[in-house]
Each structure stands twice: as C-alpha cells, then as structure tokens.
Amino acid sequence: MPIARILAIGDELVLGRTVDSNSTFLARLLGDLGFYVDQVRQSGDDETGIVRAMAALAEGASLVVCTGGLGPTADDRTRHALTRLLQAELVESAPAWRSIKAAWGQLRPGVIVPEINRQQALIPRGTTWLANDRGTAPGILVRGPTTFICLPGVPHEMKAMAERALARRLGITGLVKPAVTEVYFSGIGESTAQERIGDLFTASDPQVGITVNERGHITLRVIGRRSQAEARALELAARLTEHVLPEPGLAPSVVAALNHRAWTIAVAESCTCGHLTAQLGALPGVSAVLRGGVVAYHETVKRQVLGVPAPMLRRHGAVSAAVVASMAEGVRKLFATDLALATSGVAGPDGGSPEKPVGLVWLACATTAGTVTRSVRIAGSRERVQARAASAALQLAWDVLNGRTAPENAAH
Numbered sequence: 001m002p003i004a005r006i007l008a009i010g011d012e013l014v015l016g017r018t019v020d021s022n023s024t025f026l027a028r029l030l031g032d033l034g035f036y037v038d039q040v041r042q043s044g045d046d047e048t049g050i051v052r053a054m055a056a057l058a059e060g061a062s063l064v065v066c067t068g069g070l071g072p073t074a075d076d077r078t079r080h081a082l083t084r085l086l087q088a089e090l091v092e093s094a095p096a097w098r099s100i101k102a103a104w105g106q107l108r109p110g111v112i113v114p115e116i117n118r119q120q121a122l123i124p125r126g127t128t129w130l131a132n133d134r135g136t137a138p139g140i141l142v143r144g145p146t147t148f149i150c151l152p153g154v155p156h157e158m159k160a161m162a163e164r165a166l167a168r169r170l171g172i173t174g175l176v177k178p179a180v181t182e183v184y185f186s187g188i189g190e191s192t193a194q195e196r197i198g199d200l201f202t203a204s205d206p207q208v209g210i211t212v213n214e215r216g217h218i219t220l221r222v223i224g225r226r227s228q229a230e231a232r233a234l235e236l237a238a239r240l241t242e243h244v245l246p247e248p249g250l251a252p253s254v255v256a257a258l259n260h261r262a263w264t265i266a267v268a269e270s271c272t273c274g275h276l277t278a279q280l281g282a283l284p285g286v287s288a289v290l291r292g293g294v295v296a297y298h299e300t301v302k303r304q305v306l307g308v309p310a311p312m313l314r315r316h317g318a319v320s321a322a323v324v325a326s327m328a329e330g331v332r333k334l335f336a337t338d339l340a341l342a343t344s345g346v347a348g349p350d351g352g353s354p355e356k357p358v359g360l361v362w363l364a365c366a367t368t369a370g371t372v373t374r375s376v377r378i379a380g381s382r383e384r385v386q387a388r389a390a391s392a393a394l395q396l397a398w399d400v401l402n403g404r405t406a407p408e409n410a411a412h
C-alpha cells in the first residue's frame with residue numbers, strides 16, 4: 001500500500017488549544033482510499049520547523065497532506081515553507097488571485113479585497129493551486145516522487161477540498177480500496193484477547209487493530225484486500241467463538257437475540273440511573289422488545305414500586321444479590337415481560353464501605369427459568385461505573401440468553 005502522511009500546522013494545535021480533528025478526518029479518508037498512513041505530525045507556525053517536518057515526512061512517502069497555515073496573516077507560513085523545501089520561488093498564480101477575488105465578492109458583496117489577501121495567491125513556481133469553494137485560501141498541489149497537498153486549516157473548507165483533491169488520486173498507483181471487516185466481542189479482557197489471538201495481529205496485509213470501547217466491548221478491525229481481510233476475520237472469530245457478538249455491541253446483540261425469540265425486556269435501575277435503558281433505547285427498532293424501565297434509586301421506590309421486601313433491604317442492604325434479584329423479579333412482574341434486568345451498586349465517589357466498596361455493582365437477570373445474579377467491581381469515576389455497570393448487565397443478559405449461566409449455579 002502506498003504510504004501517506006499528515007502534517008497539521010498551527011500554534012493552537014501544539015499548544016493544546018485546538019483539538020487536531022483535521023488529522024483524524026484525513027487519516028480516515030486516506031485509509032479508506034487505500035493509503036497506509038504511518039505517521040501524523042503537528043508543527044507550530046514556525047517556518048523552519050514546518051520545512052523540517054515536511055522534509056522528514058516526505059522521506060519514503062507517496063503523499064504528504066498538510067493542513068493549516070494558508071491564511072493571509074504573517075503567521076501563516078505553509079506556502080513559504082513549501083517553497084523553501086522545493087528550493088523554488090514564490091510566484092503569484094493569476095487564476096488563484098481571480099478565484100480569491102471571486103470568493104471574496106461572494107462572501108462580502110461590494111467590498112474590495114484587502115491587499116493582504118493577495119498573499120494567498122502565492123504558490124511555489126511549478127506547482128498547482130487548488131480551488132477552495134468555501135473560503136478564500138486556495139490549496140497547493142505539488143506532483144513529484146512525493147506528492148504534496150496543502151489545504152487550509154478551517155475544517156469544513158479542508159474537508160471539501162481533501163475529498164475533491166484525493167478523489168482524483170493524483171496519479172498515485174498501487175491504490176486498492178481496502179475491505180474493512182470488523183469482529184465484535186465481549187466478556188473478555190484486552191490482555192486475554194492478546195494471549196489468544198496475538199499472533200494474528202499483523203501490521204499490514206491485512207492490518208489488524210483492536211479498540212476497546214468505553215461501553216466495554218472490543219472491536220477487532222481487519223483492513224486489507226477483501227479475500228485476505230475476510231479470511232483473517234474468520235480466523236479471529238474462530239479463536240474467540242464464545243465471545244463473538246453478532247452485532248456491533250452488547251445492546252444490539254441482546255436486542256437481536258430477544259427479537260429472535262419474540263421476548264420482551266424490562267429494566268429496574270438503581271445505581272445506573274437510566275444508563276441501561278438509554279443504551280437499549282438508543283437502538284432503532286427496540287420498541288419491539290423493550291417494555292419499559294424503572295429508576296428505583298430510593299429504598300421507598302424499591303419497596304413500593306418493585307415490591308422488594310423491607311426486611312430483605314434491612315438485612316442485606318440495597319447493594320446485594322438478594323435485593324437486585326428481587327428488583328429484577330419485581331420489574332418483570334410489573335411490566336409482564338419475558339426477561340428483566342436490574343442493577344444496584346455503589347457508583348461513588350463517596351458512600352463506599354469495606355464490605356461494599358465504590359465500584360461494587362450487583363446485577364440480576366430474571367426469566368421464567370429463574371433469576372441469575374452476578375457482582376462486578378468497576379474502577380474509575382461515577383460516570384464510568386454507571387456506564388460499565390449498564391454494559392455488565394447487558395453481558396449478563398447475553399450470557400443468560402445463550403445458556404451460559406445456569407440460574408442455580410450462577411448466583412453468588
């Protein structure tokens with residue numbers, strides 16, 4: 001695969017004032033087109049620094065895409081840096097100047113273009129200007145052993161120009177639109193995954209990447225030629241069979257399984273306060289299976305709405321196997337569903353005790369076959385505990401739906 005690299009230019013980027021979203025966009029676009037992006041760099045507005053970065057990135061690359069520094073002000077040095085790199089001369093492009101005047105006229109009818117903007121028509125001799133139909137700054141294209149494309153920094157201008165310029169592929173050969181295949185799985189940690197499939201993680205042909213989602217599921221991404229990518233994805237899935245999800249994530253997999261059985265679901269949430277219902281509710285078509293949910297935060301609600309017995313609450317406390325099971329059974333009865341989930345835990349940051357520390361969450365899944373409970377310990381902020389607890393509840397439902405948790409031996 002031809003190598004492409006990205007250079008994002010701007011003091012605001014290296015000073016951490018602006019998130020470099022242009023690089024993310026470009027990396028994805030270039031990857032989708034069949035380039036192998038192996039480096040993304042940022043440079044401040046210093047001209048010498050930009051020249052150095054451009055020279056280093058050009059080494060061995062088919063394409064370098066730069067963004068930023070094409071404005072009309074003194075700190076916009078990209079065109080000067082490129083001119084120095086090419087040891088060329090900075091000359092005015094007549095068509096670029098005409099396009100700047102036309103763009104200016106459209107944006108501010110009747111106002112004369114300030115002389116300072118004329119600078120934006122300067123390009124190194126022998127290079128090509130690229131039209132910008134959303135702003136005044138034209139881009140610059142240099143064809144050669146390494147093709148350079150310089151684009152403005154304003155994200156919406158940059159995106160439109162990048163898509164147009166790169167769609168032409170600029171005579172770069174060897175581009176094959178890669179196939180992207182994803183395998184989703186859950187219920188297994190990243191390090192266990194590494195142990196079981198580490199030898200299949202190749203950097204190219206096909207390229208295998210792993211991403212751990214905040215929701216707690218893992219995505220394996222295989223990028224390469226279609227036949228190779230598909231074969232590798234099958235190999236990966238075969239090694240992790242029992243953990244593979246049919247849909248991209250736990251919630252859609254659970255909903256698909258419920259749909260398949262024509263089962264309905266209800267939810268009783270204490271510590272997750274709606275996160276679980278929200279994860280389900282985010283899915284289109286969930287109305288076929290989701291009956292409703294109760295946020296039973298206060299003990300009174302657990303008792304009065306879900307029917308959790310007061311002595312049970314007193315004896316075990318709200319964060320316990322007995323109470324969470326009773327909550328699931330209560331909400332299942334209340335909404336007359338086939339399956340019900342419940343959560344009760346210590347979301348923190350305060351309220352933990354030696355027996356019930358922050359991050360301890362009890363989960364229950366009730367069906368006609370009985371009720372299964374499970375406890376998990378989740379580290380991190382309140383937000384993380386809530387989000388992960390919701391995912392852990394979905395994992396429990398997934399295990400129950402797949403017959404991997406027998407009611408009698410799973411309670412603990």
Ligand code: ATP
Pocket residue numbers: 008009010012013018019020021022023067068069070071072076137151152153154155157
């Ligand atoms: P022009 O687009 O006028 O040629 P420029 O290319 O130097 O100028 P700037 O004036 O530096 O662009 O930035 C314009 C806007 O685009 C600013 O709001 C800046 O924060 C934003 N921007 C620049 N580079 C990036 C980047 N890599 N990612 C996200 N936003 C960016």
Ligand code: MG
Pocket residue numbers: 009010011068069070071075076153
């Ligand atoms: Mg800038």
